[in-house]
Amino acid sequence: MASLSEEVLLVVKKVRQRKQDGTLYLMAERIAWGPEGKDRFTVSHLYADIRCQKISPDGKAKIQLQLILHTGESTTFHFSNESSALKDRDAAKELLQQLLPKFKKKANKELEEKNRMLQEDPVLFQLYKDLVVSQVISADEFWANRLGDMNNSDPTPYNNKQDVGISGAFLADIRPQTDGCNGLRYNLTADIIESIFRTYPAVKQKYGENVPHNLTEKEFWTRFFQSHYFHRDRINTGTQDIFSECAKQDEKGLKSMVVQGVKNPLVDLLSLEDKTLDEGYGVSTTTPSTSNANRTVKESSNAAIIKRFNHHKVPFFFSSETSSTDGNSRDSDFFQPPVKKVRLQEAIEYEDLQRENRLKTVALNLKKSDRYAHGPVPLQSQHYTTSQDIINSVNHIRHEMVNYKPNLTQVLSSTAASSAITALSPGGVLMMTGTQQAINQMIPTEVQGELKHLYAAAGELLRHFWSCFPVNSPFLEEKVMKMKTNLERFQMTKLCPFQEKIQRQYLSTNLTGHLEEMLQTAYSKFHVWQTRRMLRKT
Amino acid sequence: MASEDEINLLVIVVDVNPIWWGQQAQREPELTLSKCLDAVMVLGNSHMAMTRTNKLAVIASHCQDSHFLYPNKNWRGGDNGGEDASSSGDGKYELLSVANNLIAEEIRNVMTKTEVRGNSTETLLAGSLAKALCYIHRVSKEVEVGQEIKSRILVVKAAEDCARQYMNFMNVIFAAQKQNILIDACVLDSDSGLLQQACDITGGLYLKIPQKIALAQYLLWVFLPDSEQRSQLVLPPPAHVDYRAACFCHRNLIEIGYVCSVCLSIFCNFSPICTTCETAFKIQLPQMVKPKKKKLKQST
Numbered sequence: 025m026a027s028l029s030e031e032v033l034l035v036v037k038k039v040r041q042r043k044q045d046g047t048l049y050l051m052a053e054r055i056a057w058g059p060e061g062k063d064r065f066t067v068s069h070l071y072a073d074i075r076c077q078k079i080s081p082d083g084k085a086k087i088q089l090q091l092i093l094h095t096g097e098s099t100t101f102h103f104s105n106e107s108s109a110l111k112d113r114d115a116a117k118e119l120l121q122q123l124l125p126k127f128k129k130k131a132n133k134e135l136e137e138k139n140r141m142l143q144e145d146p147v148l149f150q151l152y153k154d155l156v157v158s159q160v161i162s163a164d165e166f167w168a169n170r171l172g173d174m175n176n177s178d179p180t181p182y183n184n185k186q187d188v189g190i191s192g193a194f195l196a197d198i199r200p201q202t203d204g205c206n207g208l209r210y211n212l213t214a215d216i217i218e219s220i221f222r223t224y225p226a227v228k229q230k231y232g233e234n235v236p237h238n239l240t241e242k243e244f245w246t247r248f249f250q251s252h253y254f255h256r257d258r259i260n261t262g263t264q265d266i267f268s269e270c271a272k273q274d275e276k277g278l279k280s281m282v283v284q285g286v287k288n289p290l291v292d293l294l295s296l297e298d299k300t301l302d303e304g305y306g307v308s309t310t311t312p313s314t315s316n317a318n319r320t321v322k323e324s325s326n327a328a329i330i331k332r333f334n335h336h337k338v339p340f341f342f343s344s345e346t347s348s349t350d351g352n353s354r355d356s357d358f359f360q361p362p363v364k365k366v367r368l369q370e371a372i373e374y375e376d377l378q379r380e381n382r383l384k385t386v387a388l389n390l391k392k393s394d395r396y397a398h399g400p401v402p403l404q405s406q407h408y409t410t411s412q413d414i415i416n417s418v419n420h421i422r423h424e425m426v427n428y429k430p431n432l433t434q435v436l437s438s439t440a441a442s443s444a445i446t447a448l449s450p451g452g453v454l455m456m457t458g459t460q461q462a463i464n465q466m467i468p469t470e471v472q473g474e475l476k477h478l479y480a481a482a483g484e485l486l487r488h489f490w491s492c493f494p495v496n497s498p499f500l501e502e503k504v505m506k507m508k509t510n511l512e513r514f515q516m517t518k519l520c521p522f523q524e525k526i527q528r529q530y531l532s533t534n535l536t537g538h539l540e541e542m543l544q545t546a547y548s549k550f551h552v553w554q555t556r557r558m559l560r561k562t
Numbered sequence: 563m564a565s566e567d568e569i570n571l572l573v574i575v576v577d578v579n580p581i582w583w584g585q586q587a588q589r590e591p592e593l594t595l596s597k598c599l600d601a602v603m604v605l606g607n608s609h610m611a612m613t614r615t616n617k618l619a620v621i622a623s624h625c626q627d628s629h630f631l632y633p634n635k636n637w638r639g640g641d642n643g644g645e646d647a648s649s650s651g652d653g654k655y656e657l658l659s660v661a662n663n664l665i666a667e668e669i670r671n672v673m674t675k676t677e678v679r680g681n682s683t684e685t686l687l688a689g690s691l692a693k694a695l696c697y698i699h700r701v702s703k704e705v706e707v708g709q710e711i712k713s714r715i716l717v718v719k720a721a722e723d724c725a726r727q728y729m730n731f732m733n734v735i736f737a738a739q740k741q742n743i744l745i746d747a748c749v750l751d752s753d754s755g756l757l758q759q760a761c762d763i764t765g766g767l768y769l770k771i772p773q774k775i776a777l778a779q780y781l782l783w784v785f786l787p788d789s790e791q792r793s794q795l796v797l798p799p800p801a802h803v804d805y806r807a808a809c810f811c812h813r814n815l816i817e818i819g820y821v822c823s824v825c826l827s828i829f830c831n832f833s834p835i836c837t838t839c840e841t842a843f844k845i846q847l848p849q850m851v852k853p854k855k856k857k858l859k860q861s862t
Contacts, residue, residue, distance in 0.1 A: 390825060392838050399728035400807035400828055401755065402815050409581060409683060417584025418678050421595065424587065425673035428596050430666050432607075435600045436778045444776035448783050453772060454798045 034119050036112045038105040041067060048101055050119055053127070055091070057101065067099055071127035077120050079113065087113045138167065147480060154481040154518070210249055220248075226273050278334055467533070471526060475535055478518060482539055485511055489546050495553065508550045515543055570788055571701055571713040572609050573619040573694040576602055578669070579685045580676050581625070582721040582751075593750075593774040595673075601778035602718060603665060606632075607658045608786055619697055620665055622672055623690035625682050630693070631668040632661050685721050688730035691745070695737055714744040714766065716785050723754045735760045746785050750774055755804065762803045765789070769798060810838065 034050040039057065046059040046066075056068040073093050080088040087109045092098045101116075103109040142149045156163045221228040227248065234244060390396075409417075447453045489507040492500045523536050576599070583595040606618045620631040698713040705711050715738070738745055744766040747757040753770055761768035771780050784797055806815040809830040820829045825839035835842050 388825060388839060390839050395810050395827060395838055397729060398725045399732070400810070401725055401728055401813075402808040403813035404723070404725065409585075413585065414581055414683065415678055417581045417588075418676055420584040420587055421580040422674055422676060424594060424596060425670055428599070428666055428670050428673075430600055430603055430662050431596075432600055432604060432662070435597070435604050436776065440773065440776040441779045444773060444779035445783070447772060448780070448798065450796055454769070455796075 033123075034115065036103070036116055038103070038109075039112075040102040040104050041099065045104070048116065050116065050123075055120070069093060069099065071120075071123050074120075074124055074127075077117065077124070079117055089113055089116055150477055151480055151484055154477055155484065210245070212245060274335055275331070278331075467535070471529075471535075474522060478522060478536075478539060481518065482514065482542065485514055486542060486546060489550075493549070493553070504550065504553070508547070511543055511546055519543075567615075567709055569615045569617060569705060569709060569711040570609075570613065571617040571619065571698060571711060572606075573621065573698060573713065573715045574602055574606060575621045575623055575687070575690045575694055575715060575717045576631075577685050577687065577718060577720040578622045578672070579625055579683075579721040580673065581683050582685075586720070586751075590774065593777065597775075598718070598720075598750075598777060599665070599669060601781055603662055604778050605716075605781040605786060606661060606665075608782060610657060610661070611655065612786075617701065618661065619694070621690050621694055621697075622669060623685050623687055624672060624676070625685055626677065626679070628686055628690035628693050629668065629672050630697075631665045631672075634664060634668060684724040684726075685719075686727075687717070687719070687724070688727040688734055691715065691717070691734045691738075692730070695734065695741070695743065698741070698743060712788065713741075714746060714788065716746045716748065717757060717760075718781075719747060719749045719754055719757060720751060722752050723756050728756070731756050731760070735763050739764050744789055748777075748781060748785060750777070758801065758803045759805070762800065767792070767797065768801060 031052045032049055033052065034048075036048040036050075039046055039048040041057050044059050046057055049056045049058070049065075053072075054068055054070045055074070056065040058065045058067075069091060073095075075092050075094045078090040078092065080086060080090075087103045088100055089103070090098055090100045103113045103116075105112055142152060152166060156166050221231070231244060239247070448455065485507065489504070489511060492504040492507065495501050495504055519536060519539060526535060578595060583598075587594050602620065606620060610616050610618050618632065622629045622631050694715050698715075702711045702713070735745065738760075743764065745757075745760045745764045746766040747754070747761050747768045749757065749768070749770045758768050760766070767784060769780065769784055771777060787795055787797075804815070806817055807819075807828050808814060809816050809819055810827045811829055811831070814830060816828070816830045820832050821827070822829070822836040822839060822841060822843075824841045825836060827836065827838040829836075832843075832845055834844070
């Protein structure tokens with residue numbers, strides 16, 4: 025049953041759920057329904073769990089409200105009060121509409137964040153599987169450090185909400201639907217309304233003035249869409265339209281901006297003109313008077329489109345100068361020359377084509393350059409040969425080679441050859457070092473992969489463990505003890521089966537020695553800390 | 563199987579340091595310079611016999627100079643060729659017999675002209691490698707347009723490393739790497755750090771032979787196949803190369819040290835002035851840490 029401290033916002037009687045009569049309660053943080061006559065709630069959902077709500081269309085006989093949760097489940101409430109069913113349903117819907125957005129963001133954000141992190145980082149995902157799914161540590165502990173790191177070190181881009189821009193085609197997207205008999209039906213959502221306000225600030229002003237005093241929202245929008253302001257023609261006929269003022273305001277605004285001018289000295293707006301070369305490529309001297317009338321007609325039909333374009337582009341054109349114009353508008357004439365110079369210089373100079381400024385270098389001044397002659401080789405014991413030895417050797421060699429004749433049939437004896445072959449065959453004297461290098465080829469790849477996962481998981485646990493030292497606070501004490509039990513559990517559930525498995529496969533190499541060593545170090549550290557603690561207490 | 567158009571050039575650089583070989587002849591008479599040269603000739607013949615388009619060059623690396631044993635300038639003469647071919651008389655592939663005779667003649671000349679000089683007792687290996695690179699470069703330019711040529715260098719090393727040739731050696735190694743030329747090394751006596759680095763950088767094979775008398779067998783087994791064929795064969799695995807540098811002050815090998823940012827000289831201890839370029843340095847002393855500090859996770 026609801027706790028007494030919960031604030032009840034709305035109570036709706038005669039609401040059926042699953043063909044049972046009952047009452048619907050909307051509270052501060054959840055929505056609940058209890059069958060009639062009983063005090064307990066059979067259905068209760070936190071607003072945070074609700075993804076969205078749906079209502080049955082107006083024409084239907086049954087007036088229903090459906091709640092869809094994040095998990096995908098849905099609950100349907102049928103409002104069965106004969107007189108006020110629709111009002112009840114609408115009241116419930118409005119309240120939910122206000123409450124749901126408040127709770128929505130909090131829950132989603134965290135879950136989304138976590139999911140995103142797991143998806144982006146396969147190593148993290150594997151770690152999560154190894155540690156949390158197999159219940160070595162709890163999910164909270166796992167995320168405790170991770171999310172903390174994320175928030176401190178790296179302000180996620182999700183926190184900085186950028187303004188969503190207006191789609192260029194939004195007006196065209198409001199496609200009216202024919203209503204059967206000569207009417208048009210426009211579907212307006214909050215997004216579209218916002219876009220209209222941003223594009224036409226004059227309309228926003230009018231909205232603020234007229235709604236809800238003079239017109240209802242519906243009427244306002246109907247008039248808006250009917251007005252020629254909205255349509256392309258923009259012919260200002262009739263002053264009954266509240267929107268004709270908007271058109272006049274816009275024109276005034278544009279004119280003032282043009283007069284104000286652009287601060288770019290290389291651009292002169294006032295000298296722009298629509299000059300067309302008439303027949304004769306500008307040379308002919310036909311009197312312009314006869315074509316005056318035609319021109320005005322053409323002009324007026326083009327003027328509307330041109331006005332629309334200008335209205336759209338002007339903010340962009342002038343906004344680039346806002347930083348410089350605000351302060352300098354008064355002294356613009358005084359400052360004009362430097363600005364122009366800067367602009368001209370910018371246009372003619374390219375930074376990367378200019379000569380590089382070579383840094384001044386310092387010459388290398390070596391005192392003992394002979395050290396480089398022999399390089400970093402160790403001193404080897406020199407064989408000193410006496411001059412007598414030299415003379416003897418040279419004479420001997422000379423004597424030997426004077427009558428040198430190649431005797432290629434007596435180069436090798438068979439015994440020598442066979443002993444050389446034995447030495448060179450696999451297992452021979454010279455081939456011994458080869459077998460030691462193949463360790464990563466001897467172990468199958470799944471075993472290697474498992475070992476990597478073990479190392480990652482053990483590393484994570486050990487990191488938590490070692491970060492607790494020095495143990496200053498009771499929180500750290502608890503954490504140390506918890507981590508020790510976690511390590512032991514890890515060793516039992518993950519490491520030992522792995523060891524048995526590789527032993528069964530007759531792999532004689534010791535793959536887990538290092539892991540065990542690390543765990544033993546952690547255990548001994550814990551033991552030392554514990555004995556010290558006991559000594560301190562006694 | 564190499565394609566018809568591909569030319570494989572093998573340049574063999576033989577270390578004929580007379581002092582070392584003279585002493586070797588007295589220490590272990592089984593392997594003398596003559597035997598070594600025989601083995602090299604066998605390898606050269608085998609290489610040329612593999613494909614018609616294979617080419618060979620042999621350079622003798624002496625302590626006075628480096629000398630091209632094959633091919634050399636006297637070869638082009640046609641009449642000489644005729645005489646030699648008939649003189650061998652055993653129906654050998656002409657090219658092989660000509661090559662062998664040339665090599666033998668040249669080495670005789672080189673060794674008889676050896677002078678006794680006390681100051682240079684070390685093999686000019688860096689110079690020979692540079693000559694080999696130049697030869698390879700020339701040949702690849704002389705080849706017809708569109709024909710591919712793949713080259714490699716095999717060094718048969720006898721004497722010890724010379725520390726003074728370090729700079730030139732490293733330059734040669736990097737030049738070979740740029741040209742995609744493999745440098746293989748067959749070391750007879752003492753391990754050579756420079757050649758190990760050369761083989762590691764260029765992608766060649768380094769082998770120190772346990773039995774010198776079986777030199778020919780090792781050469782044929784390990785160094786006859788070219789780089790494409792080596793991927794299909796089981797050959798000795800590359801050895802671990804010690805790339806540690808030696809400090810400039812004591813010439814000890816160090817793993818962690820101090821490097822001057824101006825002249826890049828390496829020291830094992832910090833000194834406020836670099837002795838090579840006389841730049842002054844300041845170093846921050848580590849801050850006093852609290853007695854109870856966080857125990858960092860031990861990483862092995």
